[in-house]
Amino acid sequence: MANLLWLQGGACSGNTMSFLNAEEPSACDLVTDFGINILWHPSLGVELGDNLQKLLRDCVSGAIALDIFVFEGTVVNAPNGTGEWNRFAGRPMKQWVKELSAAAGYTVAIGDCATWGGIPATAPNPSDSQGLQFLKRAQGGFLGAGYKSKAGLPVINVPGCPAHPDWISQIVVAVATGRGGDLALDDLQRPKTFFQSFTQTGCTRNMHFAYKVSATEFGQRKGCLFYDLGCRGPMTHSPCNRILWNRQSSKTRAGMPCMGCTEPEFPFFDLAPGTVFKTQTVMGVPKDLPKGVDKKGYIALTGAAKNAAPKWAEEDLFVV
Amino acid sequence: MHSDQEQKLREKIGRMLADGLQTQTEPFPENDTQFGQLLTQLRDIDAKDLKAKLVLSGFTNSPYGEDRMRCQECMYYLVHRKWCDLPELALPVEPDWWCRLWRI
Ligand code: SF4
Ligand code: SF4
Numbered sequence A: 001m002a003n004l005l006w007l008q009g010g011a012c013s014g015n016t017m018s019f020l021n022a023e024e025p026s027a028c029d030l031v032t033d034f035g036i037n038i039l040w041h042p043s044l045g046v047e048l049g050d051n052l053q054k055l056l057r058d059c060v061s062g063a064i065a066l067d068i069f070v071f072e073g074t075v076v077n078a079p080n081g082t083g084e085w086n087r088f089a090g091r092p093m094k095q096w097v098k099e100l101s102a103a104a105g106y107t108v109a110i111g112d113c114a115t116w117g118g119i120p121a122t123a124p125n126p127s128d129s130q131g132l133q134f135l136k137r138a139q140g141g142f143l144g145a146g147y148k149s150k151a152g153l154p155v156i157n158v159p160g161c162p163a164h165p166d167w168i169s170q171i172v173v174a175v176a177t178g179r180g181g182d183l184a185l186d187d188l189q190r191p192k193t194f195f196q197s198f199t200q201t202g203c204t205r206n207m208h209f210a211y212k213v214s215a216t217e218f219g220q221r222k223g224c225l226f227y228d229l230g231c232r233g234p235m236t237h238s239p240c241n242r243i244l245w246n247r248q249s250s251k252t253r254a255g256m257p258c259m260g261c262t263e264p265e266f267p268f269f270d271l272a273p274g275t276v277f278k279t280q281t282v283m284g285v286p287k288d289l290p291k292g293v294d295k296k297g298y299i300a301l302t303g304a305a306k307n308a309a310p311k312w313a314e315e316d317l318f319v320v
Numbered sequence B: 001m002h003s004d005q006e007q008k009l010r011e012k013i014g015r016m017l018a019d020g021l022q023t024q025t026e027p028f029p030e031n032d033t034q035f036g037q038l039l040t041q042l043r044d045i046d047a048k049d050l051k052a053k054l055v056l057s058g059f060t061n062s063p064y065g066e067d068r069m070r071c072q073e074c075m076y077y078l079v080h081r082k083w084c085d086l087p088e089l090a091l092p093v094e095p096d097w098w099c100r101l102w103r104i
């Protein structure tokens, strides 16, 4: 039996919604099949008021073993570092986070807000928000770069806006069943099993990417969304086209560009007007090129690919 | 549009350019904001006004600039159909033509 506590800081509840939609395994499977005891969760917890405060204090003191501490949302520091803008169970949430992280076997940050600060920490960051162990790409965050949970791991980051339901539940199961030590994490402390490959890995538009055929409108079935509509699939680490959403599809499969939501810079370009869903170019060449490709290589590749493109690449493959 | 109609229109555009139609090849949209502004201006043009489209988008009938930019390598160019697939233009073209909405 592993005890799990889930709290929510500066957030929209998107990751809670996502978690409740998990299928493999589902939130119920966590309890019935994997022996996870959900001590409290914003949408599932039954304790209120004094009872909840007591439960939290018992977790801090060790009277209740806190095996897994899951945090969703940013750590809010405003105003003036007090954290009073986000009070919870009688005190600023940031104080609970500090004490609970120190007591936790594993600390897991779910979603962009908890990992890197996400949308709330976008300039000018009025709530003075931080992620648990990062602020955007800079390591440190609220808990500091040296933080390790009792199991000896840093915060396990499961980013996304929101994170995919199964990324959440599978990581929780791994940790709860004693396999936390087997998790390989990347430089940004994301489990490599999910975040080593790119959004583009498995995208149905890869052929159009290869032959440089552009989709120029949302939902268009022909073409790749990189060239015109700002798809960040080739630069974003996520398994969105391997572990499908609703077990059905993905943004890019449906004709909607990947916005790079698992990377610390999301939302990119601080949401400046004209930067969303539009490939940013400098003199006609995309500003952000596929990971590992330089401008010279890109131009050479494009010329060759255009010359080699077969006729079918210009036609609609997915005829109803 | 049938391919013979497309070919007729391609030839017509070719003749207009060969006859010396002066088009606005400069300034090249340096970033996406400028690119977007050009698209907005293009959308305001009457869809049937071919000449105005060609002038505003800076059509040339030969590769352009030091880098010899041309439709052939442009992202909007459909090689087999010889077609510019940018919705604001949507015109038959030749691979060695160019316009200032070029992107790679
Ligand atoms: S649509 Fe996006 S993810 Fe898919 S092939 Fe194109 S760039 Fe890659
Ligand atoms: S496709 Fe991109 S933006 Fe969408 S969920 Fe995946 S990583 Fe995030």
Ligand code: SF4
Pocket (backbone or CB within 6 Å): B070, B071, B074, B075, B076, B077, B083, B084, B085, B086, B089, B093, B097, B098, B099, B100, B101, B102, B103
């Ligand atoms: S946008 Fe211009 S350069 Fe590109 S294919 Fe169309 S006409 Fe040619």
